[in-house]
Amino acid sequence: MATSTPSSADLATADQAPSATPAFSPLYQQIKGLILQSLEAGEWKPGEAIPSEMDLAARFRVSQGTVRKAIDELAAENLVVRRQGKGTFVATHSEQHVRYxxxxxxxxxxxxxxxxxxxxxxxxxxxxxxxxxxxxxxxxxxxxxxxxxxxxxxxxxxxxxxxxxxxxxxxxxxxxxxxxxxxxxxxxxxxxxxxxxxxxxxxxxxxxxxxxxxxxxxxxxxxxxxxxxxxxxxxxxxxxxxxxxxxxxxxxxxxxxx
Structure with a gap:
């Protein structure tokens, strides 16, 4: 699936020094939005693993820390689930602990x-x-x-x-x-x-x-x-x-x- 991404120059600059202008969202929020676009488009199905933080960082041309912060928010909102030693997975209502x-x-x-x-x-x-x-x-x-x-x-x-x-x-x-x-x-x-x-x-x-x-x-x-x-x-x-x-x-x- 083709996903639109900010330019490498824009992301690199934002990664180093986030803009103080209120009109711009923090970089990790932009990355969160791009991951949400992929989830909405069905690039990764419920229950499937999403790419690693390293792979996503390379894909979006940002630091791994920026990707981690975006995923932290997605996990806090129950959109993805982190599994120790296995990776991060798209949350699903089929899992026993979230069924109801x-x-x-x-x-x-x-x-x-x-x-x-x-x-x-x-x-x-x-x-x-x-x-x-x-x-x-x-x-x-x-x-x-x-x-x-x-x-x-x-x-x-x-x-x-x-x-x-x-x-x-x-x-x-x-x-x-x-x-x-x-x-x-x-x-x-x-x-x-x-x-x-x-x-x-x-x-x-x-x-x-x-x-x-x-x-x-x-x-x-x-x-x-x-x-x-x-x-x-x-x-x-x-x-x-x-x-x-x-x-x-x-x-x-x-x-x-x-």
Whole structure:
């Protein structure tokens, strides 16, 4: 893949004496941006090793220290993973320790194992103004809408609606989602080359309406946790709008803050 790089003279000068002009970003940030471009273009797939710091330094004509600082930031943002003695790898949702990084609902006690998924609906439609705005689309653009129930230990616990850009996820079917054993985001990586790298959430308390109560096996009016999530791939491109209703009678929402 052809990647545009700053000229060797520009990078060499910046490497020695970073500009004090606010309009210019630090050199390591420029290198970080170039690495992000390669990640977004799929030059290195999730789970694959990226070139060594030495190779990247030669490629971008900068010092190894500058590359290391750029990679440090990418690692802090969970975009790449350093492995002692093995190198640096593109982070993936298939790895055990990050499988449910975006799912913060945990059982009050014990380990309930993976979720059982029931796909209730999967259809292509035209984006409403609200969905289009969230996904940076135009009103009427094609989107894929999926509704499903996630159960733990046979108990329906989460009711989710998700909207995905139709052109990006062309061909995704209910059967494909139901058959995939791992995390949904790992399916997106494997089949569509889309990696969710960060998410924003809005959380509020709501009461279950009649349909929601039936699907989650609770009484109408039972308290639920409403979680709206907007997930992004590289360079802050929105790729999924998800609205979930969580039962919290046997689970709680947990977030580690640092």
């Amino acid at each position: 990084r975006f799912l913060k609902l945990v059982p009050d006690s014990g380990d309930e194992g993976p979720a059982q998924r029931s796909i209730l609906d999967c259809r292509r439609l035209r984006a409403s103004a609200e969905v289009a705005r969230s996904l940076a689309l135009r009103t009427g653009d094609p989107v894929l809408q999926v509704r499903r129930v996630l159960s733990f230990g046979g108990v329906p616990t989460i009711l989710e609606d998700m909207w995905l850009p139709g052109n990006t996820f062309k061909g995704l079917t209910a059967e494909q989602m139901a058959a995939h054993q791992g995390p949904t985001y790992a399916l997106f990586e494997l089949e569509f080359g889309v990696r969710m790298v960060r998410a924003e959430e809005k959380i509020r308390a709501v009461a279950a309406d009649a349909q929601q109560a039936q699907l989650l096996a609770v009484d109408e009016g039972a308290p639920l946790l409403s979680v709206e999530r907007l997930s992004y791939t590289y360079n802050d491109v929105p790729m999924e709008l998800r609205r979930g209703l969580y039962r919290t009678d046997t689970h709680h929402y947990r977030n580690d803050l640092s």
